[in-house]
Amino acid sequence: KYSGEELQLLPSLVGPIVVVYSKDVTGNLGDDSDAKLNLTIGMVAGIFGGRILYWDDADIQDLNPSISLPHERINAAVRSDKSGMSETFTQVIGHHVPWWSEVPGHGADAVGSKPDWPLDNYSSPDDPHYELLEGQSALIVHTLRTPYSITYVDLAESRRFASFLGSVHLVNNFTGKPVMASPETMQKAIGAYINEFLEPGSTLNVVPLDPRGEGAYPMTRFIYWYIKKGAAANGDCYRTWMVKEFIDYTYTAPAFVAADKNGWVVPPESVVDVVNDRLAQMKCIDSETGLEMRVAEYLPPRQRRCSLGHYIAKRPDAIGIYAFAGCAPCPPGTFQPRDGEQHILSCVQCSPGEANNESGKGDCDACRP
DSSP states (O other): OOOOOOEEEEEEEEEEEEEEEEETTTTTTTTTOOOEEOEEEHHHHHTTTTTTBBBHHHHHHOTOOOOOOOOOOOEEEEEEEOOHHHHHHHHHHHHHOGGOOOOOTTTGGGGSSOOOOOOOOSSSSTSTTTEEEESHHHHHHHHHHHHHHEEEEEHHHHTTTTTTTOOOOOOOOTTOOEEEEHHHHHHHHHHHHHHHSSSOOOOOOOSSSSOOSSSSOOOOOOOOOEEEOOOHOOOOHHHHHHHHHHHHHHTTTHHHHHHHHHTTOOOOHHHHHHHHHHTTTTTEEEETTTEEEEEEOOOOGOOOOOTTEEEEEEOOOOOOGGGEEEEOOOOTTOOOOOOOOOOOOOOEEEOOOEOOOSSOOSSSOOOOO
């Protein structure tokens, strides 16, 4: 309905794709401890592309000298259904591992939300060491029940089954250091793109295939708000203001806690500052004046600050939020003593023995004898 010029993307949440394995691989099954199994994205591609078949593969063992890896076949499970997780997983692999998208019979279809998995060295989906399953729950059940298995899930599920599933520390290609998925490393992943976000004319839309930052988790996905920029598209300022206020709330501490419980994290302050600047540029139409304005300049009638002797009046012909009409003078016989405060919704009746005959008064006068 709206063109790209009328829409603005705002980074909302960051979530990792976590490669998890059955902890019998590292000998700590049933234990919450982290064995710190490290893999490069190239090794992940080799495992899920059928080129690395045993856990004690020489390259994997060399990268993990403190772990005695078993000479057991790797049991790989992947999703058969359409999934944003599979899309991010294969996009990152395809970016770093050229052969992933060049396997005959698979090609570019090996990257996508429903990839044609290039599991060349597995004979077929009937191979006992390869499972093509529908949904994340099926991947988890399979990996919990199958020795020496590996799959990919979101952070919430990796935490839930931490006693039985280990989380791989993925090597960041930029730093060469292994990184575990956590709120901090996810914030560093999106923070690594701050220069792209700050570029003039940036849509703030990036595909995080290679976060170049110290401690940045290398396999993340970003979720965006889509907002309308222009006054004609947004229309009424009050509705536009409510959208802005809600999005502002999603970057607060309570929202961080809620996101973390579900395996996501809000962007760091540096990115939120960019978002706030873009939010402030949204335009709308003031229903009272019919004029176009920036939403940052708008204040809803109910929240306006009234001076002495004034209150926020209501229109008799309107309902809900649109019934509030801004500041109006208190009628004779009433007063309002507060100056410059919000939410003054009524005036005060003069006390017995006091009166005033004027509107807009901040107090009442004693009645004459």
